[in-house]
Amino acid sequence: MLRIRIDSITDSGLNLDEREDAARLPLLNTVAGEGGLRFIHPVHVRIHATLSGETVLIDGIAETVVRIPCSRCLEPFDLKIKTDFSATAVPEIQPLIDPEPADEIELAADDMDVIAYSGDNIDLRDEIAQQIIMALPFKPLCRNACKGLCSRCGADLNQTPCQCRPLDEKSPFSVLKARTFPKKQE
Ligand SMILES: [Zn+2]
Numbered sequence: 071m072l073r074i075r076i077d078s079i080t081d082s083g084l085n086l087d088e089r090e091d092a093a094r095l096p097l098l099n100t101v102a103g104e105g106g107l108r109f110i111h112p113v114h115v116r117i118h119a120t121l122s123g124e125t126v127l128i129d130g131i132a133e134t135v136v137r138i139p140c141s142r143c144l145e146p147f148d149l150k151i152k153t154d155f156s157a158t159a160v161p162e163i164q165p166l167i168d169p170e171p172a173d174e175i176e177l178a179a180d181d182m183d184v185i186a187y188s189g190d191n192i193d194l195r196d197e198i199a200q201q202i203i204m205a206l207p208f209k210p211l212c213r214n215a216c217k218g219l220c221s222r223c224g225a226d227l228n229q230t231p232c233q234c235r236p237l238d239e240k241s242p243f244s245v246l247k248a249r250t251f252p253k254k255q256e
């Protein structure tokens with residue numbers, strides 16, 4: 071679901087505790103397809119919403135587990151995602167005569183933390199999906215000490231040390247060390 075019914079928000083606010091299959095959040099589906107990752111737990115969302123006039127103030131926590139390839143060794147691993155967020159939902163203003171104001175409204179609705187709603191409920195799916203996407207690490211690591219792949223033979227160095235020579239033999243200093251300098255000529 072991941073929807074808030076406006077008329078269910080009481081004076082003390084509304085608490086929502088829901089689990090939704092990530093496949094039912096279209097933005098997460100897109101990211102999973104493009105990024106080679108998979109959401110292996112439902113998205114667990116806890117929300118507190120309060121009403122102020124027609125504006126709805128939302129505070130929430132979203133959690134899930136994603137199976138994502140390590141950026142060093144490329145092995146998929148499970149990463150827990152947990153993110154706090156706040157958002158404001160405002161009624162969508164219907165474009166009346168002039169199409170130009172509608173463009174401006176769309177810009178405002180694109181803003182990450184403003185959700186436009188129409189009718190009597192707020193769809194939280196895109197907001198929550200965006201929060202989870204922002205919480206994904208840019209360079210996921212299966213562990214801090216991941217040794218990655220050998221840049222020469224491609225072996226996973228977490229599994230086996232490969233037979234390649236240590237890279238520091240290629241360092242420019244090793245060339246200097248190995249070199250015998252000719253005696254200075256008079
Ligand atoms: Zn790794």
Ligand SMILES: [Zn+2]
Nearest residue numbers: 220223232234
């Ligand atoms: Zn190697």
